Amino acid sequence: MAARAMSIVLVVAGFAVALLLAMLGVDLVRACRTGPKWKRRLIGAGLVLLMAIGFSPAGGCSATSEETTPATFADPATPAKNLSESKGWQRILAAWKEAEEIISGKRGGFDKAGKERLLDDLSQAKADTAELQKAKLITEPEAGLLIKDLGFLAAGVQSMRTTEEMNFTCYKIAFVPPSHRSLQRLSERLPLLEKLAAAETIHPEVVGKVLVSIEADIRNLDKEESLKEFAKAEEREKAEKTRDAAKAAALRLRQRIAPPVCYLIPYVPRRETSVATLTERLRALESPAVAAALHPDVLRKAAANARTQENKT
Amino acid sequence: MTLPRRHDSLVFEVTQRCNHACAHCYNAWKNARPYPAAGELGTAETLAMLGKVLDESGARLISLSGGEPMLRKDIFEIAEYLAARGVAANLITNGSLVTEGAIARLAPEKISVWELPLLSADRAVHDRMSGAPGAFDRVTMALANLKAARQRVVTVFVATRANIATWPETAELAFALGADGIMLNRFNPGGEGSRHIEELQASPEELTRVLDQAEAISEKYGIPISCSIAMPPCLFDTSRYKHLTFGFCAAGTERAYYTVDPVGNLRPCNHSPTILGNVREMNFWDLVDSHAARDFTAARPEFCAGCRLETTCLGGCKAAAEACCGDLQAMDPFLAAFAGQAVKPAM
Numbered sequence: 298m299a300a301r302a303m304s305i306v307l308v309v310a311g312f313a314v315a316l317l318l319a320m321l322g323v324d325l326v327r328a329c330r331t332g333p334k335w336k337r338r339l340i341g342a343g344l345v346l347l348m349a350i351g352f353s354p355a356g357g358c359s360a361t362s363e364e365t366t367p368a369t370f371a372d373p374a375t376p377a378k379n380l381s382e383s384k385g386w387q388r389i390l391a392a393w394k395e396a397e398e399i400i401s402g403k404r405g406g407f408d409k410a411g412k413e414r415l416l417d418d419l420s421q422a423k424a425d426t427a428e429l430q431k432a433k434l435i436t437e438p439e440a441g442l443l444i445k446d447l448g449f450l451a452a453g454v455q456s457m458r459t460t461e462e463m464n465f466t467c468y469k470i471a472f473v474p475p476s477h478r479s480l481q482r483l484s485e486r487l488p489l490l491e492k493l494a495a496a497e498t499i500h501p502e503v504v505g506k507v508l509v510s511i512e513a514d515i516r517n518l519d520k521e522e523s524l525k526e527f528a529k530a531e532e533r534e535k536a537e538k539t540r541d542a543a544k545a546a547a548l549r550l551r552q553r554i555a556p557p558v559c560y561l562i563p564y565v566p567r568r569e570t571s572v573a574t575l576t577e578r579l580r581a582l583e584s585p586a587v588a589a590a591l592h593p594d595v596l597r598k599a600a601a602n603a604r605t606q607e608n609k610t
Numbered sequence: 611m612t613l614p615r616r617h618d619s620l621v622f623e624v625t626q627r628c629n630h631a632c633a634h635c636y637n638a639w640k641n642a643r644p645y646p647a648a649g650e651l652g653t654a655e656t657l658a659m660l661g662k663v664l665d666e667s668g669a670r671l672i673s674l675s676g677g678e679p680m681l682r683k684d685i686f687e688i689a690e691y692l693a694a695r696g697v698a699a700n701l702i703t704n705g706s707l708v709t710e711g712a713i714a715r716l717a718p719e720k721i722s723v724w725e726l727p728l729l730s731a732d733r734a735v736h737d738r739m740s741g742a743p744g745a746f747d748r749v750t751m752a753l754a755n756l757k758a759a760r761q762r763v764v765t766v767f768v769a770t771r772a773n774i775a776t777w778p779e780t781a782e783l784a785f786a787l788g789a790d791g792i793m794l795n796r797f798n799p800g801g802e803g804s805r806h807i808e809e810l811q812a813s814p815e816e817l818t819r820v821l822d823q824a825e826a827i828s829e830k831y832g833i834p835i836s837c838s839i840a841m842p843p844c845l846f847d848t849s850r851y852k853h854l855t856f857g858f859c860a861a862g863t864e865r866a867y868y869t870v871d872p873v874g875n876l877r878p879c880n881h882s883p884t885i886l887g888n889v890r891e892m893n894f895w896d897l898v899d900s901h902a903a904r905d906f907t908a909a910r911p912e913f914c915a916g917c918r919l920e921t922t923c924l925g926g927c928k929a930a931a932e933a934c935c936g937d938l939q940a941m942d943p944f945l946a947a948f949a950g951q952a953v954k955p956a957m
Contacts, residue, residue, distance in 0.1 A: 545832065549855075562836065599753075
């Protein structure tokens with residue numbers, strides 16, 4: 298009796314919520330496939346009732362996301378005049394967000410069926426990315442970076458333990474030090490990143506999205522304790538070079554997508570100056586033109602600064 | 611529930627007094643149009659005013675400007691107050707009073723970025739433009755002292771006909787002295803500068819050459835270079851410069867450059883002479899939402915109609931138009947001078 302009452306309450310409440318969302322123009326199919334289980338059930342129940350009275354959403358949806366098939370989402374990115382209007386982009390963002398929340402542990406209730414669905418969604422997001430590029434709503438390096446990130450997210454989701462696997466004792470993941478993973482990810486993305494930084498056209502929504510994980514990897518490789526994880530000197534040097542190149546490109550992109558600002562101070566991150574820069578600076582200070590321009594006391598002080606920093610670095 | 615409104619940053623003109631006499635100075639009180647004699651509030655009143663406007667605006671960054679802010683004896687208390695509130699402070703100074711003692715009192719945490727003029731690698735040119743003999747040696751020493759104290763410093767180069775020939779050497783000197791970045795601004799008439807347009811305003815061709823050189827220098831030395839003063843896209847193809855960053859007027863956005871003068875008068879930006887009201891007497895948001903502020907945001911010269919970038923560029927610097935012509939709808943004086951060469955990006 299109580300169970301029946303609960304079902305009725307669920308359907309009525311779901312109906313009200315689904316109706317409200319439909320009036321607000323929300324994609325109900327998407328809504329009943331994403332988010333926590335209670336939300337998916339609630340909207341799913343409401344959607345069933347809505348469909349029973351003749352409402353036809355863009356795609357089908359069963360009461361729970363676990364029962365839906367990837368085919369529901371297989372429609373190509375809807376052609377749209379701009380990126381934010383495109384259904385494909387919205388699907389990418391939704392899958393991206395869900396994957397991030399699962400990987401970071403913000404979202405619980407991650408079961409086997411949900412994992413399969415999310416991996417399907419991420420795979421669909423890759424297809425959507427290709428469609429968006431075909432429709433010229435994003436550029437080639439943007440698409441490349443999105444696909445790389447979607448791949449990293451899929452790998453992250455794949456490595457997460459589902460509720461069914463919680464009690465497994467032999468669930469082992471090969472341990473890769475975070476610094477090595479960051480280097481690998483940055484190395485893979487660097488050519489595309491540099492291409493994007495030099496591109497005529499960029500789409501701030503896409504660039505903002507892909508920069509987040511790139512900057513996280515850069516930050517990781519900025520830490521001395523991370524760099525210590527590279528046992529060989531040449532590995533460390535490679536990590537530093539890759540990090541610096543990625544940093545320069547990321548900075549350029551970050552500044553290009555910044556909102557309009559009249560008082561534009563160059564973005565100057567707090568970081569140690571590299572040895573190469575200090576050497577270049579010392580060379581500049583020793584040039585006859587600079588030496589002649591400066592008061593001897595200033596020249597002495599500036600050279601001492603550069604040498605002190607060089608020694609510390 | 612609505613989120614509280616927040617404005618990113620403010621400018622506080624600590625004082626109107628200055629020990630330099632730059633011909634290119636844009637200070638609003640140097641315009642032909644009269645500006646109220648501001649004077650200065652006492653330390654306690656100043657901090658109370660800052661507290662009120664910070665509470666209301668939610669700003670997390672204040673640029674301390676002037677006049678020369680270091681002329682105010684309580685600049686240390688002001689910086690300390692801001693640091694205690696967790697508000698980042700940039701200090702825009704001519705460097706003449708940035709001694710080791712002053713740096714010791716302000717470093718390490720009270721000033722986020724120091725902004726110093728390096729107008730030329732040629733001592734005589736820098737001193738002449740600053741209207742202060744010895745200015746070059748003082749500012750370069752300040753820069754060296756700041757870097758010795760491991761402070762973040764950006765230098766400012768105001769590109770005028772008087773100094774553009776020395777730009778490449780000046781940028782290299784800034785790099786050699788350890789500057790973390792360079793602000794490369796075209797001369798923007800206003801204040802004292804509006805009396806020297808003929809002698810200071812460089813042409814688009816000359817400025818294009820400066821940008822080309824800046825691009826090469828930024829790439830070679832990895833030093834960030836930004837152009838704050840809008841470079842009208844109808845006169846410059848800024849897409850050619852991958853290593854430079856360009857600003858546009860931020861009026862109407864959360865990064866608009868609202869400026870508080872020493873006694874609390876609020877203006878839409880530091881170049882604008884329009885006083886919206888006083889933050890000691892009125893709420894910051896009432897002033898931001900006022901008709902005068904909206905007029906400032908909406909103003910756009912007729913010339914820009916039909917340009918694809920009209921809503922991005924906003925017609926260059928409207929404050930300069932206001933300062934020089936007394937009319938917000940007038941053209942940015944730079945754009946007006948070279949309108950014949952403008953090629954509007956088509957729709």
